[in-house]
Amino acid sequence: MAVILLTGASGSIGQMLRQRLGHHELRLTDVRAGNGVEALDVTHAAAVERACRGADAIVHLGGIAGEGPFEDVLDVNVRGTERVLQAAHDAGVPRVVLASSNHAAGLYERGDAGPAGLADDVPPRPDSYYGWSKAAMEALGRLYHDRYGIHVSCLRIGSCAEEPENPRDLSAWLSPGDAARLVEAALTATGWRLVWGVSANTRRWWSEEGGRAIGYRPRDDAERWAAKVGEPDLSAPEHRLVGGTMPESPLGGPT
Secondary structure: OOEEEEEOOOOHHHHHHHHHOOOOEEEEEEOOOEOOEEEOOOOOHHHHHHHHOOOOEEEEOOOOOOOOOHHHHHHHHHHHHHHHHHHHHHHOOOEEEEEEEHHHHOOOEHHHOEOOEEOOOOOOOOOOHHHHHHHHHHHHHHHHHHHHOOEEEEEEEOEEOOOOOOOOHHHHEEOHHHHHHHHHHHOOOOOEEEEEEOOOOOOOOEOOHHHHHOOOOOOOOHHHHHHHHOOOOOOOHHHHEOOOOHHHOOOOOOO
């Protein structure tokens, strides 16, 4: 059992993890307080440092979870992550798990993938301000690892939901159970890591190697929902690109 500071605990993925990581001592925080969740604005450095004291690890989910104005994603996603990493350093927390996104590499295409799939650690090719903010988070994580030795795992999460919701999810889905298994693996990883956050989907085209390297063994497969969600048109941009439909949306606008 570890003492884990969980930011963004009221969000959809945060709630999934709360149900599945209860064998740890969880400090639940979110900008929205309530139901056992303490209020924490990740852009407030002193408050974040206080929340970090005595923690063994931080799972940082807090932030804007989709496209938004540049100043907003800069402030919350990038500055907020800097506050978390600096607080980890100041408080002596040795390990941080960052919720990155597939949108940090959203403009890669299926044709860029090799026989083992698109590598976990491909250089960023963000598809949006949101994706750029996640790429910036990854770079901050690398900086804090290289400068201070903090172990940082950046999870390039696909489509995390209770079940697949559309044809794209047949390749990009991350089940709640596999999300918890991925975080558990990241909590033991060393160094700085980039890992795709995706389940063991039959149609997965993102590499499994990064996950295997940290001991992540996904169990779920979106294929059982194939008849329900329908077949993807692989010639359409949303199925050709890592980022799905995000690259078609205006920068800074609603997705």
